[in-house]
Amino acid sequence: MVLQQIQGLLAGIYDLPLHYNVYDFLFTERARLPQEVRDSHTDEQVLVVSDEAGASVGLFLDAELLGRLAAANPLQALNAANVSDYLTALEGVSHFLYLAWNAGHDRPVSLLELELQAEIDKYVASWWLLREQDPERYPAELYRLLFDRTRIDADLAGSSSQLYREANHYAARFCRRLGRQLSATAVRVAA
Numbered sequence: 001m002v003l004q005q006i007q008g009l010l011a012g013i014y015d016l017p018l019h020y021n022v023y024d025f026l027f028t029e030r031a032r033l034p035q036e037v038r039d040s041h042t043d044e045q046v047l048v049v050s051d052e053a054g055a056s057v058g059l060f061l062d063a064e065l066l067g068r069l070a071a072a073n074p075l076q077a078l079n080a081a082n083v084s085d086y087l088t089a090l091e092g093v094s095h096f097l098y099l100a101w102n103a104g105h106d107r108p109v110s111l112l113e114l115e116l117q118a119e120i121d122k123y124v125a126s127w128w129l130l131r132e133q134d135p136e137r138y139p140a141e142l143y144r145l146l147f148d149r150t151r152i153d154a155d156l157a158g159s160s161s162q163l164y165r166e167a168n169h170y171a172a173r174f175c176r177r178l179g180r181q182l183s184a185t186a187v188r189v190a191a
Contacts, residue, residue, distance in 0.1 A: 028063040046095040094121040119171030147172035
């Protein structure tokens with residue numbers, strides 16, 4: 001249910017139609033991951049398999065992560081105890097939606113685009129969610145959490161470390177400007 005709520009949150013923000021349910025593409029069995037991914041101990045992975053007939057997508061999220069989210073639903077109360085799991089799940093759902101939308105429009109997707117969009121989605125969705133949960137509070141610490149304090153785990157990223165750094169860098173630039181606009185809007189609404 002939490003993933004469907006996250007999917008609905010992103011779809012609502014971007015006014016996306018919901019043609020697919022993320023749960024129909026979800027799997028939690030680590031053994032189904034390719035060996036090199038399984039060995040990385042990642043909690044989230046989107047798999048895309050292309051052939052002549054098209055592409056197939058699968059979203060892996062660790063079962064324990066999903067259990068923690070079910071016990072402490074971040075869409076009801078996002079806090080320090082569940083923010084990491086929430087961001088991991090949100091990234092997976094973002095990847096799923098971006099791939100599905102682009103496939104539906106016959107557009108190719110680069111890994112940089114996919115990661116950049118997920119970084120932006122984490123900022124936008126979290127900003128919206130924190131404001132929804134406490135309309136009087138502007139979540140100024142969000143930018144620092146997502147961009148200033150983020151470190152790329154070389155063990156998980158492997159040879160893609162530079163790509164993740166680039167996606168984070170460009171998303172940070174975009175979200176810094178977006179944050180100023182959101183802050184100004186929040187001040188105007190409060191006045």
